[in-house]
Amino acid sequence: MTGLNVRVRLLRTRIAPGAPVLTTRLTIWWRGTRFRIHDESGRAYADLAADVSEPRGFGRTPRTMEEFMDAATAVPDRGRTDLYGDLDEPVGLVDEPRARPWEVPVARIAPIAAQVLAGDLDGQVPGGRETVLGRECVEYLGVLEGNEGGRAFRSEVRRLVSGPYVLLREVVDLDGGLLRLRAEAASLDEGAVTASDVDPPG
Amino acid sequence: MRDRHRPPASAIRAVRQGGTEDKTDESLLDRAAAMQSRVGNRAFGRYLDASAADRPTVQRRVFIAGVRVHAPDPRLNAITTPWAGDGLMRDYHDVAEMNAHAAGTTDHIGNLPGPPSADTWVRFPRTGLNILGEDHTQVKFEMVAPAIGTTNFTYEPFSSDRLPAGSQISAAYNTENNAGYAAFGVGAAPNRRRFGGESLYPKMAFAMNLLIPYFNGTSALAGLATGGYVGEPTQRYLKISWAFAKDVVAEVAGRRRWQRALSAEKRNLAAVTTAQMATLDAWITGLVVDGHLGDTLDTVAHRPKLPNLLAFVNALLPVLNARAGSDAGLNWRERRRLRRMPSATEADRASKFALWRNLHFKHVVADAARRGVRYAGMGRAHMDYLVTDHAVPRGARTFDMTGADLAGFEGRTAHLATLP
Numbered sequence: 001m002t003g004l005n006v007r008v009r010l011l012r013t014r015i016a017p018g019a020p021v022l023t024t025r026l027t028i029w030w031r032g033t034r035f036r037i038h039d040e041s042g043r044a045y046a047d048l049a050a051d052v053s054e055p056r057g058f059g060r061t062p063r064t065m066e067e068f069m070d071a072a073t074a075v076p077d078r079g080r081t082d083l084y085g086d087l088d089e090p091v092g093l094v095d096e097p098r099a100r101p102w103e104v105p106v107a108r109i110a111p112i113a114a115q116v117l118a119g120d121l122d123g124q125v126p127g128g129r130e131t132v133l134g135r136e137c138v139e140y141l142g143v144l145e146g147n148e149g150g151r152a153f154r155s156e157v158r159r160l161v162s163g164p165y166v167l168l169r170e171v172v173d174l175d176g177g178l179l180r181l182r183a184e185a186a187s188l189d190e191g192a193v194t195a196s197d198v199d200p201p202g
Numbered sequence: 203m204r205d206r207h208r209p210p211a212s213a214i215r216a217v218r219q220g221g222t223e224d225k226t227d228e229s230l231l232d233r234a235a236a237m238q239s240r241v242g243n244r245a246f247g248r249y250l251d252a253s254a255a256d257r258p259t260v261q262r263r264v265f266i267a268g269v270r271v272h273a274p275d276p277r278l279n280a281i282t283t284p285w286a287g288d289g290l291m292r293d294y295h296d297v298a299e300m301n302a303h304a305a306g307t308t309d310h311i312g313n314l315p316g317p318p319s320a321d322t323w324v325r326f327p328r329t330g331l332n333i334l335g336e337d338h339t340q341v342k343f344e345m346v347a348p349a350i351g352t353t354n355f356t357y358e359p360f361s362s363d364r365l366p367a368g369s370q371i372s373a374a375y376n377t378e379n380n381a382g383y384a385a386f387g388v389g390a391a392p393n394r395r396r397f398g399g400e401s402l403y404p405k406m407a408f409a410m411n412l413l414i415p416y417f418n419g420t421s422a423l424a425g426l427a428t429g430g431y432v433g434e435p436t437q438r439y440l441k442i443s444w445a446f447a448k449d450v451v452a453e454v455a456g457r458r459r460w461q462r463a464l465s466a467e468k469r470n471l472a473a474v475t476t477a478q479m480a481t482l483d484a485w486i487t488g489l490v491v492d493g494h495l496g497d498t499l500d501t502v503a504h505r506p507k508l509p510n511l512l513a514f515v516n517a518l519l520p521v522l523n524a525r526a527g528s529d530a531g532l533n534w535r536e537r538r539r540l541r542r543m544p545s546a547t548e549a550d551r552a553s554k555f556a557l558w559r560n561l562h563f564k565h566v567v568a569d570a571a572r573r574g575v576r577y578a579g580m581g582r583a584h585m586d587y588l589v590t591d592h593a594v595p596r597g598a599r600t601f602d603m604t605g606a607d608l609a610g611f612e613g614r615t616a617h618l619a620t621l622p
Contacts, residue, residue, distance in 0.1 A: 017425025018412055018432025044582065046337050046604035064338055065405045065435035066358055070583035073556045098589065102606040151428055175429040178422065
C-alpha cells in the first residue's frame with residue numbers, strides 16, 4: 001500500500017432513457033493509504049457513493065418524475081466536491097458545495113476511491129486484450145444480478161484492467177432497459193501525487 | 203497471487219464511527235476489492251453493506267442529557283422503563299421530553315425504521331418548518347414521518363392542487379397515489395391537498411412532453427419498459443393527463459351560451475380527446491398502477507396507438523402551456539416570465555415546465571411555513587434549489603438526509619452506544 005501513488009482522471013458517462021446524458025469528471029488520487037476524490041460537477045456525496053454501490057451498476061439514476069425534472073434542470077456552476085480519507089484513520093472528510101465540510105466513516109468513501117483499483121483477480125477468467133492510454137489491458141466480464149423493487153435485473157460489467165488499475169468499466173443493461181454506463185480513465189499518472197494533493201483543506 | 207498495489211489487510215485499522223471504536227474487520231477493503239474484480243459495482247455495494255453490518259449493535263439504552271439511565275430509575279415510568287431494555291437508542295434532552303415521547307405527543311424525535319439507517323435516532327427542531335432533502339432510494343420521508351410521529355407535513359410527490367371533487371383527474375390522481383398516502387398513515391385523512399408539496403400540472407406537462415419522442419418514433423419504446431425507469435412515472439402521468447382531458451371534454455360540453463368562451467386550445471383538446479376516445483380510453487384507464495408504459499405499449503396490439511397518443515399529447519400540451527402562463531398559484535411576474543419563454547421545441551418546453559414547477563414549488567413551501575406545517579419532504583435536489591434560490595422560508599431549517607445530517611444522526615447514535 002505504501003507504494004501506491006497514482007492520479008487517475010475518470011470520465012463517466014451515463015445514459016438512461018428519459019434523462020439527459022450525464023457526463024461527469026472525477027479525479028482520484030492515491031498516495032499510500034491516503035486518497036482524495038474530486039468531482040468537477042459538484043455532485044453530492046450520496047451520488048458519488050451511488051456510483052459504486054447502486055446495485056445495477058449505473059449509479060444514481062432518475063426514477064420519479066420529480067427526479068427526471070431535476071435531471072433536466074441544469075444547475076450552473078454548482079461548485080466542486082472533494083472527499084478525503086486515509087485508510088489508517090477512522091473518519092474522512094466530505095467537502096460539498098455550499099456546505100460546511102463534514103466527517104464520514106472512511107469505510108464509506110474508500111470504495112469510491114477504490115473504483116480505479118482492480119483488486120484481486122484470482123479466479124477471474126481473462127478475456128481479450130486492448131490498449132488504453134498506451135497500456136496493455138486485459139478484459140474481464142462479469143454480470144450483476146439481483147432484484148430491485150420486485151423486479152429482477154441483470155447488468156453486464158466489462159472491465160479493462162492494466163496491472164493494478166481499472167482503465168475502463170462499462171455496464172450494460174441486459175434486460176433491454178437501455179441503460180448504459182461508461183467510466184473510462186482519461187489519464188493515469190503514477191508517482192505524481194504529492195502530500196498536498198491528498199491533504200484536506202485547513 | 204496478491205496484487206502488489208492492493209491494500210494489505212494490515213493497512214486497515216478499525217473503522218470507528220461517531221468518534222468511538224467498534225468491531226474491527228481488517229479485511230473489508232480486501233474483500234471489497236476481491237468482489238469488485240468479480241462483479242464490478244455490486245462489490246462496492248456489498249462493501250458498504252459490510253461496513254454497515256460492522257457498526258456496533260445498538261444497545262438497549264435511554265439517555266437523558268447525554269447520561270445513560272439505568273432501570274430501575276425514579277425518572278422512568280411504566281412505559282419508559284422497558285425502553286431502557288429494548289432494542290433501541292433514545293436520546294432525550296430532559297425527562298419532560300422523554301415523557302412526552304412516551305405519551306406520543308412529540309413530533310421531532312424518533313428511531314428510523316430502516317433499512318437503511320435502521321434504528322438511527324433522529325432529532326429535528328421542535329418548532330418551525332423542517333425541510334428534509336431525501337434520496338428516493340435511501341432514507342425517504344415516508345420512513346421519517348411515521349418514525350417521529352408527524353402527520354403535519356407536505357411531500358413532494360403529493361399534489362397541492364385543488365382538484366375538483368368528482369372530477370376525472372381527482373379520481374385518477376387518487377388511484378395512483380392512495381398507497382403513498384397510506385404509507386404516511388393519512389390514507390383516510392380529509393383534505394389530502396394539505397399534504398401536497400407540488401402542483402401536478404407542471405409534472406403532467408413535463409411527462410407528456412417527455413413522451414413525444416417515444417410516440418413519434420424518435421426514441422425506442424424499449425426505453426419505457428421495465429428495466430428503464432422512465433416508463434413508470436410517465437405511465438402514471440399519462441393516466442392523470444388523460445383524465446384531465448376528459449374533464450376538459452365535459453367542460454366544453456357543459457358550457458352555457460352565457461358563459462365566457464373557452465380557449466381554442468381547450469376546445470381543440472376536447473375535440474381530439476373525443477376523437478381518440480374509442481382507441482385510447484379503455485386502454486389508458488386500464489393501465490395498472492406502478493406499471494411501465496412500454497410493457498404494454500411496445501406490443502403488436504398497442505403499437506398502432508402511437509399516432510393516437512401523439513395526437514392527444516400534441517393537443518394537451520398547448521392547454522398546459524397556457525396554464526403555465528396563467529397559473530393562479532404564481533405572481534404576475536412569474537406568469538409573465540413563463541409566458542415569455544419559448545415553447546416551440548421539446549427542449550424549450552422541458553425548460554419551461556421545469557421552471558413552472560420550481561416557481562410554483564417555492565410558493566407551496568412558503569405557504570407551508572405560513573400554515574405552521576412542521577415538515578416538508580422533497581428530493582435533495584429540490585432542497586438545493588430552494589437554498590440556491592434563497593427561497594428557504596424564514597425560520598425554516600434544511601436537513602440533508604442523503605449526507606451530512608443523516609451522517610450526523612448516525613454518528614450520534616453510534617457514539618451513544620459506546621457510553622457506559
